[in-house]
Amino acid sequence: MSRARLNLFIQPEHAKRLNELAIKKGVSKSSIIAAALASWLSPESGDQREIAMAKRLDRLSRQFERLERDQNILIETVALYIRYYLTVSTPVPEAHQDAARAHGKLRFTQFVEQLGRHLQRGRSLVREAYEDVRPGAADTGERP
Structure with a gap:
């Protein structure tokens, strides 16, 4: 078989x-190429x-799409909470x-510590709440 030189x-x-x-x-470089x-x-x-x-x-x-949906849920949740709080x-x-600020700072520190512990456990509070509302969702592996 003849080959062309390049x-x-x-x-x-x-x-x-x-x-x-x-x-x-x-092997030769030519064979690899x-x-x-x-x-x-x-x-x-x-x-x-x-x-x-295409699959990727x-x-x-x-x-x-899931991230976008989750972000929209998060935004709506925060907005609803702010409206309710206000x-x-x-x-x-x-x-x-001054006393309210000091108390608020203490409560915020406790919140951050609790959040850290929750994140270390690796469980999602949203998923837990969803499973509480929809029994059996954890068994089927469904996503909220």
């Missing part, structure tokens, strides 16, 4: 890696690459402002 220019780092691979595998070119030009491998790429993109799209909380008189 003179190629490639990046120095690619040439170094090609040389290392040829030495490691005990010929195999890579055959794989690239093969219609079957091109189709397989496109199918694999579909998976990433689904993950992005509706039911009474203003603190000027004379009690």
